[in-house]
Amino acid sequence: MPKNSRPDESIVHNSTSKGGSLRATIPSFIASQFDLKHGDKIRWRIEGDKIVIDPQKG
Template identity: 50%
Template sequence: MVNNQTTTLTKANNTSESLRTTVPSSIIKQFDLTDGDKISWKLEARDSELVIIVAPGK
């Protein structure tokens, strides 16, 4: 299992507030991700913190 990897956010384009990041290759291999796959993002409150859960989409 992969822990504690950090990536950098960059602007998606000049007209949007969206940001992009790179999915680490170890995560790509772990979940057998390929170009065009979807990723789901979920926020959860845990012990008075917000936690981001990222998972392969369906």
């Protein structure tokens, strides 16, 4: 697995060897800023040609 040297980027990987899902890591400075913890939910949506990720707290 390639290591990413930029803290503001994530590399997309296969989630499993059998499924079509992909995964990416949330950079630590973003997780800290939004107080994201293991098990928190995030909501994905598309706005034009952008992917928007909304933390779902509370």
